[in-house]
Amino acid sequence: MKYMLLIHSGAAGDDTSAIESESESFFQDWLNYDKAVKEAGIWVSGHSLADLTTATTVRVGPAGERTVTDGPFAETREVLGGYYVIDVPDLDVALDWAARCPGSRGGGSVVVRPVAEFEV
Amino acid sequence: MVEEPAVGGVSPVAAPVEAIFREERGRLLAALVRRFGDLDLAEDMASEAIEAALVHWPVDGVPPRPGAWLMTTARRRAVDRLRRDQAYAARLAVLQVEADRAGPAAPVESGSDLPDERLLLFFTCAHPALAADDRGALTLRCLAGLTTPEVARAFLVPPAAMAKRIVRAKKKIREARIPFRVPGVDELPQRLPGVLQVLYSLFTEGYAASSGPDLQRLDLAEEAIRLARILRRLLPAEREVAGLLGLMLLIHARRDARTGPDGAIVLLDDQDRGRWDAASIEEGRGLVLVALTGGPPGPYGVQAAIAALHDEAADLATTDWPQIVALYDVLLALTPSPVVALNRAVAVAMRDGPRAGLALLDELADQPRLRGYHPYLVARADLLCRLGRLPEAAAAYRQALDLAGTEPERAHLRRRLDGLRLS
Structure with missing residues (x-):
C-alpha cells in the first residue's frame, strides 16, 4: 500500500538560528534517512521543494481565463517542504517511517496520507 | 400466576441464548477479523452466524462446541459472499497475506472453544490514528458487543450521528489500512496507555456523566469494568492493566452511596460507608498490590492505591491523608x-x-x-x-x-x- 509522507517544516524564522548552527548534522540526518528509505526497498518517489517564495499559483476561471499569481505565502504556521511516497504493508509501518523522518522533529511535522487506489 | 410478557418479541427461550452471544460476539468477531483481515466482512459474518444460531439452537439444542459452530457457519457464509464478489475477494487475498504476518494465532484456552484474538481488536479500536471520540465507540461496538443504537444511548447522542461516526472510523481503518495486530513487546509501552485511556474514559463517562439528568450511567461503567477484566486476562503481566481494573472497582464500590434516593449527589464525607461494596473493595485492593509490586508504579496503580486508602477508611477524619498526599506526589x-x-x-x-x-x-x-x-x-x-x-x-x-x-x-x-x- 502506498502512502505519501507530506513533510511540513515549522514556519521560517521560527528558530532559524538553531537550524543554522546544526545545519551540518541536520543535512547529514536527511542523507541518512533518504539512504535508509531507499535501502529498505520501500521508496517510490520523493522530492524536496524549493523555497516557498519561488511558488506561483495558477487558477482557471469558468470562461477559461487564466490567473497567475505570485505565492502563496505562508499564512499557516507550517509549510510543505517536500514529500516521499513509500510502499509499505500498513499504516503502522508508514507511521514508523514518518517518525524516523528528520522533518518530524524540531517543530516540523509529517502528514501521512494513503494514496487512493482506483480499480481499473 | 401472571406470566411475564415477552418483550419485543423475544421469547423466554431466546433470552439466555442472546446472553451467550454477548460474550461470544467479541470473540467470534476477533477470530474472523484475524482470519479475513477485514472488519466489515467479519461483522457481517458474525451477525449472520449469530442469526443462524438463533434459528437453529432453540430447535436443535446448543451444539457441544458453540464457538466452533459459529466460526464454521461464519466462514462458510464468507466463502459464499466472496464467490459472488470477485473484486472483494481479490482485495481480501492481499490483506490475508499481510494478516498472516501479524504473528502466531492465539492459543485456545479453557472455557471456550475459540482462540481469543480480542487483543488485536483492543489495539486497533484504540489506535492513535483514530479520532479520540471514535475509539471508545468502536471499542464498545466491537468488544462489548453493543449495537450502534446502544452505543449511541451510552454516549447520549442520536443513533444516526453515532452510526456516522462508526462508519467514518471503520472507513479509516479500511482505507488507511490500520492493521489488526498486537504491538510487539518494544512498542507496548507506547501503545498500551492508549488502550487503557479508552477504557478509563468509558468508565469515567459512565461514572460522572458529563451532561444530562443522571449523575451516573452505571451501564457504561460496568461495560468498562467488563472490558478491563477481559484485557487483564489477555495481558496478565501488565501491571498497569491490574491498576486500571483495581481503580475502576475501588471507585465503583461506592456507587450505591454516591447518590441519595432522590438522585441527589452525596459527597464522600456524607456517604454511608456501610453501603460500599465490600467485595469490589476487596478485589480492588488485591489488584493494587499486583499493580505496585515488581517494578516502578504506573499512574493507574498509584490512583488505585489512593482510591483504596479512601475505601479502607472508616470516615474522613481517620483517612490516611499523609499517605494520600505522598501518593499524589508520586502521581x-x-x-x-x-x-x-x-x-x-x-x-x-x-x-x-x-x-x-x-x-x-x-x-x-x-x-x-x-x-x-x-x-x-x-x-x-x-x-x-x-x-x-x-x-x-x-x-x-x-x-x-x-x-x-x-x-x-x-x-x-x-x-x-x-x-x-x-x-
Missing part, C-alpha cells in the same frame, strides 16, 4: 497535570488544614486548564467556607454553578449556597 511526578495538583491540594487541606490547601489552590489559579473547571472552583469554595470567608465562598459557588454539567451537581451547589445564606 504528580509521573503525570504532571494541574488536575492532579488540584487533588493534591485538597488532600493537603485535609492533612494540614484549609489554609495550607487554599494557598496551594491559589498558586494554581493561572493554570489555563483549571480556568472554567468547576471542580477547582468548588474545592476553593469549600476551603473558603471552612475558613469562614463566606462572601468569597458564595461567589466561588455561584461561578461553579454556571459551569457544572449535570443537574444533580447543580442541585448540590445550590444547596451549598443556601447553606451559606442561613449561616
Whole structure:
C-alpha cells in the first residue's frame, strides 16, 4: 500500500538560528534517512521543494481565463517542504517511517496520507 | 400466576441464548477479523452466524462446541459472499497475506472453544490514528458487543450521528489500512496507555456523566469494568492493566452511596460507608498490590492505591491523608497535570488544614486548564467556607454553578449556597 509522507517544516524564522548552527548534522540526518528509505526497498518517489517564495499559483476561471499569481505565502504556521511516497504493508509501518523522518522533529511535522487506489 | 410478557418479541427461550452471544460476539468477531483481515466482512459474518444460531439452537439444542459452530457457519457464509464478489475477494487475498504476518494465532484456552484474538481488536479500536471520540465507540461496538443504537444511548447522542461516526472510523481503518495486530513487546509501552485511556474514559463517562439528568450511567461503567477484566486476562503481566481494573472497582464500590434516593449527589464525607461494596473493595485492593509490586508504579496503580486508602477508611477524619498526599506526589511526578495538583491540594487541606490547601489552590489559579473547571472552583469554595470567608465562598459557588454539567451537581451547589445564606 502506498502512502505519501507530506513533510511540513515549522514556519521560517521560527528558530532559524538553531537550524543554522546544526545545519551540518541536520543535512547529514536527511542523507541518512533518504539512504535508509531507499535501502529498505520501500521508496517510490520523493522530492524536496524549493523555497516557498519561488511558488506561483495558477487558477482557471469558468470562461477559461487564466490567473497567475505570485505565492502563496505562508499564512499557516507550517509549510510543505517536500514529500516521499513509500510502499509499505500498513499504516503502522508508514507511521514508523514518518517518525524516523528528520522533518518530524524540531517543530516540523509529517502528514501521512494513503494514496487512493482506483480499480481499473 | 401472571406470566411475564415477552418483550419485543423475544421469547423466554431466546433470552439466555442472546446472553451467550454477548460474550461470544467479541470473540467470534476477533477470530474472523484475524482470519479475513477485514472488519466489515467479519461483522457481517458474525451477525449472520449469530442469526443462524438463533434459528437453529432453540430447535436443535446448543451444539457441544458453540464457538466452533459459529466460526464454521461464519466462514462458510464468507466463502459464499466472496464467490459472488470477485473484486472483494481479490482485495481480501492481499490483506490475508499481510494478516498472516501479524504473528502466531492465539492459543485456545479453557472455557471456550475459540482462540481469543480480542487483543488485536483492543489495539486497533484504540489506535492513535483514530479520532479520540471514535475509539471508545468502536471499542464498545466491537468488544462489548453493543449495537450502534446502544452505543449511541451510552454516549447520549442520536443513533444516526453515532452510526456516522462508526462508519467514518471503520472507513479509516479500511482505507488507511490500520492493521489488526498486537504491538510487539518494544512498542507496548507506547501503545498500551492508549488502550487503557479508552477504557478509563468509558468508565469515567459512565461514572460522572458529563451532561444530562443522571449523575451516573452505571451501564457504561460496568461495560468498562467488563472490558478491563477481559484485557487483564489477555495481558496478565501488565501491571498497569491490574491498576486500571483495581481503580475502576475501588471507585465503583461506592456507587450505591454516591447518590441519595432522590438522585441527589452525596459527597464522600456524607456517604454511608456501610453501603460500599465490600467485595469490589476487596478485589480492588488485591489488584493494587499486583499493580505496585515488581517494578516502578504506573499512574493507574498509584490512583488505585489512593482510591483504596479512601475505601479502607472508616470516615474522613481517620483517612490516611499523609499517605494520600505522598501518593499524589508520586502521581504528580509521573503525570504532571494541574488536575492532579488540584487533588493534591485538597488532600493537603485535609492533612494540614484549609489554609495550607487554599494557598496551594491559589498558586494554581493561572493554570489555563483549571480556568472554567468547576471542580477547582468548588474545592476553593469549600476551603473558603471552612475558613469562614463566606462572601468569597458564595461567589466561588455561584461561578461553579454556571459551569457544572449535570443537574444533580447543580442541585448540590445550590444547596451549598443556601447553606451559606442561613449561616
